[in-house]
Amino acid sequence: MFKKLLSDTVIYGLTTMLMKLINYLLVPLHTEVFTPDSFGIVSYFYAYAVLFNIIYTYGMETTYFRFATKKDDGGQAFNYIQTSLLLTSILFSSLLWLFAPHISDLLGYANSEIYVRFFALLFAIDTMLVIPFANLRILGKAKRFASLKLTEALLTYALNYFFLVSCKEIYANGQEGILTDLVRQFYDPNFGLGYTFLANLITKAGIMLLLLDKFLEIKLRWSWSKMQPYLKYGFPLVFSGIAFAINEVSDRQLLKLLLPDDFYSFGGADYAIGIYSANYKLSIFITLAVTAYKYAAEPFFFATADSKDSPKVFANVMYYFVIVLMMMVLVVVANLSWIAPIFIRSSSYLVGLPVVPILLMANVFLGMYYNLSVWFKVTDQTKYGAYISFVGAVITIGLNTLLIPIIGFYGSAIATLSCYFTMMVLAYVLGQKYYPIPYNIKMISFYIVLTGIFVLLITFLKFDSFAENFIVHNSIFAIFLLIIAFVERKFIKQTANSIKNKLLKK
Numbered sequence: 001m002f003k004k005l006l007s008d009t010v011i012y013g014l015t016t017m018l019m020k021l022i023n024y025l026l027v028p029l030h031t032e033v034f035t036p037d038s039f040g041i042v043s044y045f046y047a048y049a050v051l052f053n054i055i056y057t058y059g060m061e062t063t064y065f066r067f068a069t070k071k072d073d074g075g076q077a078f079n080y081i082q083t084s085l086l087l088t089s090i091l092f093s094s095l096l097w098l099f100a101p102h103i104s105d106l107l108g109y110a111n112s113e114i115y116v117r118f119f120a121l122l123f124a125i126d127t128m129l130v131i132p133f134a135n136l137r138i139l140g141k142a143k144r145f146a147s148l149k150l151t152e153a154l155l156t157y158a159l160n161y162f163f164l165v166s167c168k169e170i171y172a173n174g175q176e177g178i179l180t181d182l183v184r185q186f187y188d189p190n191f192g193l194g195y196t197f198l199a200n201l202i203t204k205a206g207i208m209l210l211l212l213d214k215f216l217e218i219k220l221r222w223s224w225s226k227m228q229p230y231l232k233y234g235f236p237l238v239f240s241g242i243a244f245a246i247n248e249v250s251d252r253q254l255l256k257l258l259l260p261d262d263f264y265s266f267g268g269a270d271y272a273i274g275i276y277s278a279n280y281k282l283s284i285f286i287t288l289a290v291t292a293y294k295y296a297a298e299p300f301f302f303a304t305a306d307s308k309d310s311p312k313v314f315a316n317v318m319y320y321f322v323i324v325l326m327m328m329v330l331v332v333v334a335n336l337s338w339i340a341p342i343f344i345r346s347s348s349y350l351v352g353l354p355v356v357p358i359l360l361m362a363n364v365f366l367g368m369y370y371n372l373s374v375w376f377k378v379t380d381q382t383k384y385g386a387y388i389s390f391v392g393a394v395i396t397i398g399l400n401t402l403l404i405p406i407i408g409f410y411g412s413a414i415a416t417l418s419c420y421f422t423m424m425v426l427a428y429v430l431g432q433k434y435y436p437i438p439y440n441i442k443m444i445s446f447y448i449v450l451t452g453i454f455v456l457l458i459t460f461l462k463f464d465s466f467a468e469n470f471i472v473h474n475s476i477f478a479i480f481l482l483i484i485a486f487v488e489r490k491f492i493k494q495t496a497n498s499i500k501n502k503l504l505k506k
Helices: 002-024 026-035 036-055 061-069 076-096 100-106 113-138 142-173 178-188 194-210 212-217 224-258 269-304 310-334 337-345 345-371 374-378 383-407 409-434 439-461 466-485 487-505
Strands: none
Touching: 002 142, 002 194, 002 269, 026 036, 026 061, 026 100, 026 142, 026 269, 026 337, 036 076, 036 113, 036 224, 036 269, 036 487, 061 076, 061 224, 061 269, 076 100, 076 113, 076 310, 100 113, 100 142, 100 466, 113 142, 113 194, 113 269, 142 178, 142 194, 142 374, 194 212, 212 487, 224 383, 224 409, 224 466, 269 337, 269 345, 269 374, 269 409, 310 345, 310 466, 337 345, 345 374, 345 439, 374 383, 374 409, 383 409, 439 466, 466 487
16 A cells, blocks of 8 residues: 555656656756746736636546445546546537737736747647546556656757847857758747747646546546536535635735735846746655555555544554655755755845745645645535635735735745645634544644754754755754654654565565
8 A cells, every 4th residue: 555655656746756857957948048037927927827727627636536446436527537537628618719918908918919829729738638647546557647747848948048148149149951941930039938838838838638547538528417516525525626726826926915015125026026936946755755645645644544443544644744854845945045046047046045944844734735625525525725825825815915015025935834834724624524534733842842953953054165064954853863763763763664574576
C-alpha cells in the first residue's frame, strides 16, 4: 500500500520537479524581457485563470476519482462527466468570446480582448484534458502522465523563448533572408506579452493531440438521472474551488485595488504585483512536493478509504509528509540568498524576498489541508470543503483589505499564511468529529514550531560575507536534521533494516 503511494509519489515528484523547474525558467525569461509592470499584467490575467478553471470543471475531477474507483462504475463516470464538460466548455467559452471587449474593460485593460479570447480557447482545451489525465492516474499510468506533463512544460518554454527572444532578435536584426521574411509574416513586436498566452494555447492544443487515444475512447453520453449523483457530489466543490481561488489569487487583485499610489518608491501597483508574484514563485519547492504528493495521494485515498486500517494509514502518511516539508522549508530558507538570483535575474525584484519564508510556510499548511480534507471526500460530505474554503476566503479578503494599505504585499503574504493555517485547523477539528483519524498532533506541532524558530533564527542572523551566511545558516539546518534523526531513530533504523534485508534477498 505504502510502496505504491511512495513509488507514484517519486514518479510524480521527479516529473513535477522537472516540469515546475522548466516552467519556473519562464520567470527569469519573463523578468528579463518584461518590466515589472508588464509582468504584473501577465500575473494578473493568470490569476483570473485559476478562478475560471474551477468554474469550467465544477468539481468533476474529484468527482471522477470518487465514482470511477467504485467497482460497479464500468466506465460510466468517464463518459458522462467528459460529455458534460464538453457541453459546458462550449457554452462558457462562447460567452467569453462574445463579451471579450466588455470583460477586458472590466478588468481595467482596455483593448485587450484578444487576451480574453485566447483564454476562452485555453480554458476549453484545458477542461477537456482534465478527465483523460485523471484517468491515467486512476489506471496507475504514472509514466505516461509524467511524459505528457514534461512535454507540456518543455513546449511551453520553447514557444515562449521562440516568440519572446528568437523572433524578436530575428525581426530586429533586419538582415534579408528566408528566415527573416518568414518571421516577419507572423511576428508583431507590439504584441509583446500576448505571445505568452499564445504559447500556452498552442501547447495545450498539442497535448490534446497526444491524448487522442483517450478522446477516441469517449462515448458521448448524457442523462440527467445519471449526472445527478455526480453533480450532487461535485457541486459543493465548485463553491469550495471558487473560495479557494479567492484565497489563492485575490491578493494580486486586491494589491491593484488597495495599494496606495505612492506606497512604494520603486513603482505603482502593477510593479508591486510583479515583484510579489515573482517572489511568490520561489515557494516552488514546497509547491513541487505538495503537487507531486497530491497527484499520487488522491487516487490512493479513494482506493483505500474502505479499508479498516485506512485511518491509521492516513495518519502515518500525514506525519512523514510534514517532516519532509519542514526539512524542505528550512533548507530553502537557509540558502535563499543564492537560490533567489538563479530564478529571479533582475535585482529589482529581490526587494520582495522577505515574503518568501512566509509563503513557504503558507504552502506547508495548504499541503496539510489537502491531507486533512480526505475525510469529507471519502464520506461524500463535500459541503464541508465549501464551508472551510469560504472561511478562508473571508480571512484572505479581510486581512488583505486591512494590511495592504499598511504594509503592502507583506500584508498579502501574512493573509495567505493565516488563511491556510485556519483552513488546516478547521479541516482537522471537523474531521475528528465526522471521520476520526489518529494524527500525531503533538509531534507534528513540535516539528512545525521548531521549524518556525529556526526560520526566524536564520532570518535574523545575517552576515556581510556569503561564506559566513552559508556556513551559519546551513549549520542551523544540520542541527535540525540531527534533531529529526534522534527523534525518529527507531523509524530510521527499521527502514534501514528493511532496505538491507530486501537487498540481501536479491
